[in-house]
Amino acid sequence: MDVLLTMGIMLALIILFLGLGVWVFVGLFLVAITSLTLIADFPLDRVGYIARSVIWRSSSAWELSAIPLFIWMGEIIFRTDISDRLFRGLSPFVQWMPGRLLHTNVLGCTLFAAVSGSTSATTATVGKITTTALAERGYNNALAVGSLAGAGSLGLLIPPSIVMIIYGVLAEVSIAKLFAAGIMPGLLVAFLYSSYIIVRCVINPELAPRSEEKLTLGRLLNGLKDLIPIVTLIFLVLGGIYSGIATPSEAAAVGVAATFVLVICMGSFSWDIVIEAAMGAVKTSCMVCSILISAAFLSTAIGYLHIPVELVKIIESLGLSPYALLGILALFYILLGFFLDGISIIVMSLPITLPLILQAGFDPIWYGVFLVLMVELAQMTPPVGFNLFILQGLTGQSIGRVVKAAFPFFLLMCVAVVIVSFFPQVVLFLPNMM
Amino acid sequence: MRTDSNVLQLFAALFIRFASFLAKAGAVLAVLLMAGMTLHVILEIILRAFFSTSTFVLDEFVGYGVAAMTFMALGYTFESNTLIRVNFILTKVHSRLGRQIIEIFCVSAALVLTSYIALYFWKSVARNIDRGSTSETIAAVPLWIPEAFVLLGLAIFIIQMLAYIVRVVSGQPLLSEQD
Amino acid sequence: GTMIWDMPNEYPSTSVQGEGDKYFGVQLKKASKGEIEIAHHFGGALGLKSKDQLDAVGDGAVVLANTFIPPLGGVDPIFLLSSLPFLSSNTEEAKTLYDVAKPEYQRVLAKYNQKLLYASPWPSSGLWGKEALTNNEAVNNLKMRTYDANGTKVFRNAGSSPIQLSWADIVPQLSTGGIDGVLTSIEAGLSGSFNDYVSHFTALNYDSTINLITMNLDTWNGLSPELQQAVTAAAIETEAHVWNNTSNVVQEAYAAGRGKGLTIVESVPANFRSELQSAAQPVIQEWVKKMGPKGEELLSQYRAAVAKKVASN
Ligand code: NA
């Protein structure tokens, strides 16, 4: 069957099932099963065996453990005064900046990205700490939610990054160089996001509440004191990884343990908080992981339908110039990104797109960063976008509002893609120094 | 006639409470699994840093842990309305009966789907018991044990959804009407 | 019309196993006169790992698969044979070991509703490290990553400190000095760019692991005799190709490694190897116990075949 027709049918099915209000993870399963039985003509029994394997493999993955554990850490921070102190401590430092605490999402995600290799964990953890606090303080909701949807995916670009490790193995390029290559583009994206917040808040100061504080040395020192707990936490987790005591996959457990120790030292430990935080973490991570599992099954279905291969065949037949090829590939990934989660986009398409891109004369390290940016874009696009789902879960807002809030940040990420395409030095500067 | 309906109501209430209890128990088990995973990682770090050794089963056990906790918590997450849905039709339908019908459709779809998945997990568990297959690590864990957690979690989820159908039919508030 | 067979493989398209699959796809298309085409799914793109593929093929979730067999050791111990440490010392012996065990592989695979098409070898594992690991002192107390239970036991017996890490954590641990050695093949290490962190690869010829390419038995039985013939012909052709190609692959990988500044120690002193072999004995005995009389029989057949080859040279 024509590949574009297949994709059209799948899109219609997703809109139908999700639109009716079926739980997202159920809906994605149903779309995958319906596509396999109706389009690929698989017997239900075969689909059942496939489903069992893929569900088991994707749910019992060790890499997934970072999600519940980081979320647990976020829940504890949220329920103790670590998060209050964080915002109190930051406010004298950011009050000269238009948008003030709105920058905490960008800053928080950039810092957290240096600890965590996954998007879901970054968005859910930082979001748990910031969304309520920003709403309570009267900050503009769309900017808060949108910047989180965008910055949450920095977890993939700033090392350590699971996606980059997988790309490095598949494309046979140095993982250390890939890690180095992600840093500048990551900071570029963060810079674009903060600039956008500043511009919006200069145009319309109502987006951030007015500051009544006067900037004094005393306030700054008090602020520093309030930042001690969170800085200690970051220091313990980052120090654990960069000293080699813990591995990046273990960072989440180190984070939980460090948070416990910190809470006990601060004297704010109580069993009620621990239990409430744990029950909350179990719920949120069940929501996130169940969607991840169903998305893994959806991408398996897309693999069985040979969609990426067929699409690339079409692109290949066009015989494009290097930049036209890149433009078409970007569109191809944005299109796939409507349906797929991060890692599967790369795994399924790389064997066919990498030879094309190398032939066109692009650097494989640079292409790795380009792909990570594509994956980050996919996290922000409906109907299947993880950051959107996580933010819907965190804020209780409708998916439509979340999508709308995320859209400017999606465009800014596209701007970053254009910048790194025309100025590849942004990516290659650091790895070339190694 | 009246006593019949009272008995029915009593059974319905008991069933809902039973489902709720199971869901809570599943969540508590999930919390214990999460704590266990954390402790296992910490133990691994200590063994590696100070004793140059390893538990040798970290990624295996933590992997089982994530799968088990996700499915064990499914019922509780459903009951507390944390599983997300897109809802844009449900919020537009103003007649309560209409919303009830859509809600029953959604739960039935979920029920059919999870029963279908549970069937294949059941087949796999039965087959692995029959074959005596184990994992390839030093622990040689019988493969049916971690998968049985998934099956158990799915069972709790299925019972929770049945209870929700009872709630919808008996006119209690819909999940989409909460918060 | 054309039949399209989905074929998963856990490894990248550029790995030896990926190259072998592509070769098989070409041969099969030719032999079947275009009636059968393979749709490759590399890098685990169908969401399956090797340990899932035994059932995936048996249940018909996929028609055929290229499967790394040691992780299936808990299903049947025969799948551990090729990964027994220091049993074979070169590709030729590895092939002999496979030929001896082939009927047993076929028998066991038939139990899981599948047909063995062919076997495809991996370049043998060695030790990546900061120095040449060719004697006891170098290996003693070496903090290293092994990839299976057998390797852990052997290197513990040899005095090292084997630990377990997931593949993604190896590079961060090498870069921070958490570990100093990794047991894996030259090819796998280069794809993980271990050469950025360690300077030496010592070719221990630790084991002679193979992947088995198997096909669903029902699909096989449903094929016309001509197509069965075509599949068999393509399998025979591919098997010869991948085994003959192994030493080339290794030499190419060595050249690539040297190009990146890696020092490759191609042979280890005989006395050191025999020390490692004795450290491996308990593991081999344990395997024989699991297998029962069949295990002892396979090993003595293998030893006889190797001795015969040595005598005839
Ligand atoms: Na990261």
Ligand code: NA
């Ligand atoms: Na998307």
